[in-house]
Amino acid sequence: MNSKWKEWWGRARSFWQERTKKQKWLAIGGIAVVLFSIGIGVFFATRTEMVPLYSNLTPQEAGQIKATLDGRGVSAEVADGGTTIKVPKEQVDALKVELAAEGIPNSGVIDYSFFGQNASFGMTDNEFNMVKLKAMQTELANLMKTIDGVEDAKVMINLPQPSVFVSDEKGEASASIVLRTKPGYQFSDEQIRALYHLVAKSVPNLSTDNIVIMNQFFEYFDLKNDSGNSTGATFASQQQIKKQIERDIQRQVQQMLGTMMGQDKVVVSVTADVDFTQEKREENLVAPVGEENDEGIAVSVQRIKETYAGSGAPPGGTAGTGTNETPGYQGASGATNGNYERTEETINNEVNKIKKQIVESPYKIRDLGIQVMVEPPDPDDPNSLTPEAVNDIQKILGTIVRTSIDKGEAQTLTDEDINSRIVVSVQKFNGKPTFTEPDPVRPAWWWYAAGAGALLLIALLLFFWLRRREDEEEDEEFVFAPPLPAEPELPEPPETEERMRRRQLERLAKEKPDEFAKLLKTWLSEE
Numbered sequence: 028m029n030s031k032w033k034e035w036w037g038r039a040r041s042f043w044q045e046r047t048k049k050q051k052w053l054a055i056g057g058i059a060v061v062l063f064s065i066g067i068g069v070f071f072a073t074r075t076e077m078v079p080l081y082s083n084l085t086p087q088e089a090g091q092i093k094a095t096l097d098g099r100g101v102s103a104e105v106a107d108g109g110t111t112i113k114v115p116k117e118q119v120d121a122l123k124v125e126l127a128a129e130g131i132p133n134s135g136v137i138d139y140s141f142f143g144q145n146a147s148f149g150m151t152d153n154e155f156n157m158v159k160l161k162a163m164q165t166e167l168a169n170l171m172k173t174i175d176g177v178e179d180a181k182v183m184i185n186l187p188q189p190s191v192f193v194s195d196e197k198g199e200a201s202a203s204i205v206l207r208t209k210p211g212y213q214f215s216d217e218q219i220r221a222l223y224h225l226v227a228k229s230v231p232n233l234s235t236d237n238i239v240i241m242n243q244f245f246e247y248f249d250l251k252n253d254s255g256n257s258t259g260a261t262f263a264s265q266q267q268i269k270k271q272i273e274r275d276i277q278r279q280v281q282q283m284l285g286t287m288m289g290q291d292k293v294v295v296s297v298t299a300d301v302d303f304t305q306e307k308r309e310e311n312l313v314a315p316v317g318e319e320n321d322e323g324i325a326v327s328v329q330r331i332k333e334t335y336a337g338s339g340a341p342p343g344g345t346a347g348t349g350t351n352e353t354p355g356y357q358g359a360s361g362a363t364n365g366n367y368e369r370t371e372e373t374i375n376n377e378v379n380k381i382k383k384q385i386v387e388s389p390y391k392i393r394d395l396g397i398q399v400m401v402e403p404p405d406p407d408d409p410n411s412l413t414p415e416a417v418n419d420i421q422k423i424l425g426t427i428v429r430t431s432i433d434k435g436e437a438q439t440l441t442d443e444d445i446n447s448r449i450v451v452s453v454q455k456f457n458g459k460p461t462f463t464e465p466d467p468v469r470p471a472w473w474w475y476a477a478g479a480g481a482l483l484l485i486a487l488l489l490f491f492w493l494r495r496r497e498d499e500e501e502d503e504e505f506v507f508a509p510p511l512p513a514e515p516e517l518p519e520p521p522e523t524e525e526r527m528r529r530r531q532l533e534r535l536a537k538e539k540p541d542e543f544a545k546l547l548k549t550w551l552s553e554e
Contacts, residue, residue, distance in 0.1 A: 077104055077113040080122060083178060084110050095131055096122070160184060167229050171206065171222065176214060179207040184230055200233040202226050204240045206248075216251055223250045265303050268390060273297045276431065280397060284420065288401060294456075296398040302433070305389035312381040327375040335367035391433040397424050398450045406455040417451055424449045 043051070080103075081092060089105065092112050096103040101122065104113040114122055150158070164182040171180040187198025204226065208214075223235045240248040277297040284293040316324050399420065403412035425445045432440070536543040 075102070076116045078116045078119055079106075080112045080114045080119055082107070082111045084112065091131060092126065095126065095129075160186060163230070167226065170225060170229075171204070174218065174222070176209050176212040176218070177206050178209060181205045182226075184233075186230075187232065198232075199237055200230050201237040202230060202233060202239070204238070206240065206242045208242045214248060219248045220250060222248065265301070268303075269299060269301050272301060272390075272392065273299050276395070276397070276427065280399065280424065280427065283423065284399065284401070292402045292456075294400040298396045298398075299392055300394035302391040302393045303389045304391075306385075306387040308385050308387075310381070310383040310385065312383070314379040314381060316377060316379060324377045325374050326377050327373075329371075329373040331369070331371040333367070333369040392431050393433060394448070395428050395431050396448045396450075397428060398452075399424065400452045400454065400456075402456045403453055409453050409455075412453050417453065420451050421446065421449055424451070 046054070081088070084092070086109055089109050089112060093103055093105060096112070096114065101114060101118060105111070106113055164184055167184075168180040168182045171177050171182075181204070183203045185201045187200060204222075219240075222240055223238055226238050226240075227233050227235050235250055238250075242248070274297075276299070277295050280295045280297070281290075281293060284295070401412065401417075401420065403409050405411035425442075428445055428448050429440065532543070535546075
């Protein structure tokens with residue numbers, strides 16, 4: 028056995044020594060690659076893959092979960108600065124269910140489930156309010172965590188203390204929120220507005236002015252005004268409406284006077300003063316049913332009439348001046364007659380009760396000015412435009428001003444006020460733009476003829492090119508080529524008897540294959 032090993036070792040050694048230096052390095056490199064591949068495969072086949080069980084944990088939660096897993100003998104790793112717990116991949120699902128059943132991780136926060144779990148425990152009002160506030164803060168933080176871009180949230184709410192006096196004003200609540208956002212995430216204005224409204228609607232007596240939201244980088248998220256109610260947007264919309272009114276009136280005047288004088292003979296400018304005040308009022312009016320006699324419908328009528336007539340004894344008593352008598356009292360003598368009549372009438376009339384809620388339009392033209400420049404028919408002669416034509420233009424513009432201004436303002440305007448808002452200037456236009464005459468439009472048949480001529484030219488060029496190429500190929504075919512040297516003839520081998528027999532057998536095999544086959548069988552049987 029030792030001799031065989033020595034023999035194999037000697038062969039291997041001699042084989043190795045016979046190789047070149049390059050072959051030796053290639054062999055060593057190949058063996059190293061094979062061994063490295065085997066090692067990598069064994070490592071990945073035998074190692075345990077660790078996956079996150081919980082992420083974004085607090086130090087308290089991570090310590091609680093790590094202690095529980097160590098007590099069960101489960102291998103666990105702490106990663107991401109103590110915020111992530113990793114366990115073997117095949118155990119992650121089972122561990123999540125088992126730890127959730129045991130209430131792990133327990134972050135120590137109080138939510139609304141606390142009241143259901145501890146309903147039997149008695150507590151004071153102050154303790155109940157503290158637990159309720161803590162539960163509100165926790166639930167609000169959990170709602171914010173569901174928003175995209177928010178990893179964690181801390182909420183602090185300050186509720187006003189209730190007062191025992193009714194006359195005291197109720198205090199306002201406030202809230203401070205710190206968000207831990209994803210790095211580089213940009214919140215849109217709609218998302219910030221949603222955060223503010225989420226907090227304001229979750230806490231009673233809390234307005235958006237008393238809410239402060241910031242992230243872990245001390246960047247504040249301020250609530251911007253609604254684009255429809257902001258001052259800048261309101262001013263921009265009002266200016267746009269004002270320009271639209273001026274542009275509409277300008278186009279109307281330009282079209283009308285341009286038709287009469289020529290479009291290049293009239294320039295119009297319009298300035299308008301628009302009232303954007305919106306008025307909302309409520310009117311409660313009472314009017315009679317019958318407008319002719321100002322009477323209403325009698326709903327109920329009550330008439331009372333009393334009469335009395337008769338005679339009676341005079342008043343008793345004797346006139347005197349004693350201590351018990353009235354001084355200067357005149358006594359009556361004889362019998363008295365009297366008549367009494369009383370008439371009373373009560374009528375309840377029904378009237379019309381009119382209730383109006385009036386919202387007046389905020390777009391009213393309070394003032395309007397129109398400036399018109401007209402070029403006379405003869406630019407060098409201003410008198411070529413007659414005064415009658417200028418008067419007609421002023422009347423047209425006056426009608427437009429009177430009908431465009433608000434009716435309440437227009438009723439107080441006189442003809443002088445209307446004329447003061449109109450300016451008609453007659454003069455030559457020195458800065459009139461000049462327009463170049465466009466090229467005459469060629470008829471359609473000209474374009475078709477040009478296209479046909481171009482195609483014909485291309486076809487002729489292609490024909491002459493092919494014809495020239497064919498001529499060049501024919502010239503190449505007739506080019507004189509020197510004759511090739513003849514190959515030297517080899518001497519034929521001398522005719523022998525064996526070659527003659529061979530030719531005879533080949534001729535026999537071609538002409539008479541049956542006889543050739545019989546001859547072969549005969550030769551084979553003789554041998």
